[in-house]
Amino acid sequence: MAEVIAQEKQGGKQKKKLIRVDMTPMVDLGFLLITFFMFTTNFTKPNVMDLGLPAKDHHPNPPTNTVIGDKNQVTFILGKDNRVFYHQSNEKDLNTTNLKETDFSGIKISKIISEAYKNAPVPENFTVIVKPTDEANYKNFVDMLDNLAIAKKERYGVTDIKPWETKIYKELVQ
Structure with missing residues (x-):
């Protein structure tokens, strides 16, 4: 004291x-x-998004080269400034008129996915392909995954944008 x-x-x-x-x-x-x-103090639990990963197959079959046709998939390109483009074309057919633009407002992307699924020749092979560019931000990628969950499509892939897509994308962005 x-x-x-x-x-x-x-x-x-x-x-x-x-x-x-x-x-x-x-x-x-x-x-x-x-x-x-x-x-x-309440410690908050971090928000985690579940990714639909395939289950491990205990009896794997040799991989088959299933070719997904242009009309059996839809490709989304995530660009800068919250812009998102989509197409259902191959390398030869893609041009500035085929690469269409949409945005994340409302349920536009979910509607695009649903329409492409309805028009797919083989619906069980329908695939959504997400291709973020280097200019895209993480929020847009998460929004895209949310839209996939809203559309209830579990068959999707995330990959790099191809050079032929980059060329058309750059023409539209400029």
């Missing part, structure tokens, strides 16, 4: 008082407050 120690000097001139403050109770109070706030 606080103490006052009086010292007398010889000659009776002056008495000097030394004050010493004991900080032990203050440290105890600090630890009590830290403990109180730790126990009363």
